[in-house]
Amino acid sequence: MVRHARSIAQQTESTMTDREARAARNQQKSLAVFLAKKAEFDTLIAELQQASADHFGADPETVLWAEAAWLSDATAKLKDIADQHFHRGEYAC
Structure with missing residues (x-):
């Protein structure tokens, strides 16, 4: 019974670690996409500001x-x- 309880605890610990690792990887990927889109957005804003300065x-x-x-x-x-x-x-x- 003690062995079974340890096994369940280890599985739960492993699952939580796996879940946390997946969440961390997901967050990293989300951040990478966000930063790429932000760079694209900033480029578009800069182009529009330049065009505005030239009265489009x-x-x-x-x-x-x-x-x-x-x-x-x-x-x-x-x-x-x-x-x-x-x-x-x-x-x-």
């Missing part, structure tokens, strides 16, 4: 409604992303 290629002297409409659409998409992150608007808790 629009000549301020000849801007027409198409450029204004495109910028309005792009701004709405970025606003939605910001609202999701900061829990504003329809994403408010």
Whole structure:
């Protein structure tokens, strides 16, 4: 009976260790993917900032409604992303 109890305790200990090891590996993989996506995000933000500094290629002297409409659409998409992150608007808790 004592041997059986030890065996169960060792199996439980082993399972917990295996579970913890899997959780640690999962967390490491999650972090790697997160950091890769963050780098991609940061690159896109930098490109957009540069394009914005150049008025998105629009000549301020000849801007027409198409450029204004495109910028309005792009701004709405970025606003939605910001609202999701900061829990504003329809994403408010």
